[in-house]
């Protein structure tokens with residue numbers, strides 16, 4: 001889930017900054033303080049954060065049934081089945097863009113026992129497509145370009161209307177039809193990592209970046225903004241925190257959105273985790289201002305442009321190739337999904353995912 005740059009191409013921002021500097025320069029000899037426009041951070045938009053939160057609050061309120069807690073089952077079953085071929089459909093984007101997306105996403109399927117089928121027909125040169133009028137999802141993963149930001153639902157959640165209504169994309173690459181950022185390949189890889197079930201490395205229950213972030217403003221900070229309206233250090237050098245900066249432009253995130261996108265995920269066996277991997281493509285590069293002490297932060301570092309060796313191990317563990325491991329995983333999934341399918345209190349959107357996956361697992365182990 002990356003959101004950067006889609007709304008503010010570098011050229012446009014650069015041209016605007018230059019105009020401001022020139023205007024200031026003409027007023028006198030004092031060197032103007034150049035404002036630099038922040039790139040929007042990647043993350044779910046507010047509506048999706050709210051829908052997911054409402055779903056989870058409701059699921060948590062449900063009592064255990066058939067030996068399982070509905071919230072736990074729904075959230076542990078986000079991985080697809082090992083050996084499953086997950087379909088992808090597009091809305092918008094020309095053939096070249098669709099082809100580039102297919103190629104970039106393929107990195108994951110080389111290491112894990114999971115397939116991505118984009119429905120490409122060599123006879124017509126067309127890819128599978130989805131439409132807002134579809135009464136059922138045209139594919140498990142639906143790619144679109146017309147919403148803000150870069151983000152994706154996580155794994156099977158792509159079929160859950162609490163994350164992505166059937167009439168909307170489950171994976172968004174905002175603005176890619178008009179302009180691609182220089183790191184477009186890494187953005188696609190990252191988003192397909194989510195679509196295949198990976199959470200953010202920087203939100204790892206093992207620690208991630210939580211303790212290193214500057215969440216709150218420094219004591220006494222006086223609200224100060226630059227020419228873009230972005231919060232910056234005040235005249236005494238006191239710094240704003242993450243809540244303040246991301247609450248302003250370009251993100252304008254309220255506190256729950258900040259928390260959902262950046263806070264550590266609760267420790268849970270819902271996640272397959274390894275030691276924090278600073279090279280993971282599922283962690284992205286944060287600007288220095290977000291850290292209490294950027295020089296000593298393990299979270300700081302250049303942008304990771306490709307799948308790391310630990311990412312490869314992760315996808316191979318999530319989707320094993322070894323027949324015995326596949327059968328064992330399918331058995332566990334069938335057991336949990338069957339119990340959930342019998343639990344009538346689980347709402348329809350999640351029941352839809354459960355039944356879809358139960359069918360997928362059963363088809364694979366026939």
Ligand SMILES: [Zn+2]
Nearest residue numbers: 001002042200
């Ligand atoms: Zn992400």
